[in-house]
Amino acid sequence: MPDVDKLILKMKRQPNGIRYQELTRVLEHYGYNMKAKKRNISQSFY
Numbered sequence: 001m002p003d004v005d006k007l008i009l010k011m012k013r014q015p016n017g018i019r020y021q022e023l024t025r026v027l028e029h030y031g032y033n034m035k036a037k038k039r040n041i042s043q044s045f046y
Helices: 002-011 020-029
Strands: none
Touching: 002 020
């Protein structure tokens, strides 16, 4: 838990300096479930 508390303090002090992994760690600690975004690969781009 101290890690999560430290990350929250860092988010308050430096909101632009947060990495995605840090954000997901805090969200998962509070019960959020991060799932991968599905990509539609069947479309062709020209």
